[in-house]
Amino acid sequence: xxxxxxxxxxxxxxxxxxxxxxxxxxxxxxxxxxxxxxxxxxxxxxxxxxxxxxxxxxxxxxxxxxxxxxxxxxxxxxxxxxxxxxxxxxxxxxxxxxxxxxxxxxxxxxxxxxxxxxxxxxxxxxxxxxxxxxxxxxxxxxxxxxxxxxxxxxxxxxxxxxxxxxxxxxxxxxxxxxxxxxxxxxxxxxxxxxxxxxxxxxxxxxxxxxxxxxxxxxxxxxxxxxxxxxxxxxxxxxxxxxxxxxxxxxxxxxxxxxxxxxxxxxx
Numbered sequence: 214x215x216x217x218x219x220x221x222x223x224x225x226x227x228x229x230x231x232x233x234x235x236x237x238x239x240x241x242x243x244x245x246x247x248x249x250x251x252x253x254x255x256x257x258x259x260x261x262x263x264x265x266x267x268x269x270x271x272x273x274x275x276x277x278x279x280x281x282x283x284x285x286x287x288x289x290x291x292x293x294x295x296x297x298x299x300x301x302x303x304x305x306x307x308x309x310x311x312x313x314x315x316x317x318x319x320x321x322x323x324x325x326x327x328x329x330x331x332x333x334x335x336x337x338x339x340x341x342x343x344x345x346x347x348x349x350x351x352x353x354x355x356x357x358x359x360x361x362x363x364x365x366x367x368x369x370x371x372x373x374x375x376x377x378x379x380x381x382x383x384x385x386x387x388x389x390x391x392x393x394x395x396x397x398x399x400x401x402x403x404x405x406x407x408x409x410x411x412x413x414x415x416x417x418x419x420x421x422x423x424x425x426x427x428x429x430x431x432x433x434x435x436x437x438x439x440x441x442x443x444x445x446x447x448x449x450x451x452x453x454x455x456x457x458x459x460x461x462x463x464x465x466x467x468x469x470x471x472x473x474x475x476x477x478x479x480x
Contacts (some may be wrong), residue, residue: 217247218269220256222408225262226415227255231333233278234270237455240329241283252310255378261424263415266315266337267321267408268330273342276328276351305362311336312363313434316426317418321411323404327351327386331363335371338430340397341390341411343404348397349386359384370437372396422461422477428452 215232222228229251231238238244251343255261268274287299311318311333322342328351334340350359350368356382357383359365369377372395380387392398402410418426432452439445457464468475 214243215247216243217251219251221260223266223412223416224413225260226412227261227264228408229255229264229266230239230270231274231337232282233269234272236278236280236283237270237272237275237325238268238280239275239280239283240304242286243280243284245286245304247271247328249307249310252314253317256314261316262419262426263318264316264318265321265408265411265415266318266333268474270324272330273320273326273346274322274330274333275325276330279368294418308332308336308363308368312367313431315430317415317426317430319411319415321400321407322346322389328355329362332364332367335364335367338397339414341400341402341407342392342398343407344389345394345404346388346389346398346401348388348392349384350381351384351386352398353381354384359369397401420474422459422465422475423480424459424478425456429457 217231218228218232220228221232229248231244231248233239233241233244245257255264286303287296290296290299293441294467295315308378314349317339318337319449320337320340322340322341325347326334327347327349331348331350334348351366353359361428364381365377368380372380376395379385387395387397389401393401399414400410412458432448436445439448461475
């Protein structure tokens with residue numbers, strides 16, 4: 214069975230499905246390879262403006278597959294330490310690619326998202342979930358630390374340092390209602406409405422000009438890491454002037470006057 218499925222959810226919106234439902238979409242080598250390939254195909258096609266990421270079955274992603282039955286992530290190195298480090302970096306590099314992808318990602322969380330599953334959701338730009346979804350760092354409950362897969366960087370930025378500390382130090386699971394309340398989720402819906410909700414959210418992005426969406430995503434990532442307000446404004450200044458050199462501002466004004474939808478310049 215293919216560990217990751219790639220479909221078209223709607224024109225310009227790709228649907229990537231983690232497809233190991235018998236393991237609650239736990240991460241193994243096949244899932245990593247499948248997700249890498251799906252991202253490659255989406256970018257290469259030039260067809261899509263946004264991606265919805267979801268899971269098959271009753272779970273979004275239950276983290277690393279610890280059953281011993283999944284495909285290896287990497288070839289074994291000479292030492293166990295190097296083998297584990299190679300596994301760690303391969304997965305974290307994949308998540309970094311998601312975060313830096315020019316196309317926005319919407320996580321449609323259909324069930325449990327713990328450990329690596331939480332990290333997958335955090336590396337997406339927006340998150341919606343079913344009302345039965347549950348989230349947790351979980352690593353600390355497995356005898357490790359909660360410092361893993363970018364969670365210590367992204368979670369405080371999304372929910373605030375205080376709430377992130379409580380989640381990471383306790384390993385406590387939270388439900389969808391609490392996740393929405395603290396800002397981890399943008400919307401909570403019944404299971405039957407999840408993909409429609411994710412598509413609606415994606416379309417609020419794809420109606421905008423392609424160059425502006427691209428520059429906003431990569432520019433916002435850079436501004437979040439800026440050492441000062443002045444540095445962030447310099448990123449904004451350069452981005453805005455470059456964006457203004459496209460035909461999109463004039464098209465937006467003309468479309469407004471003619472009471473029609475804009476026909477944006479493609480990248």
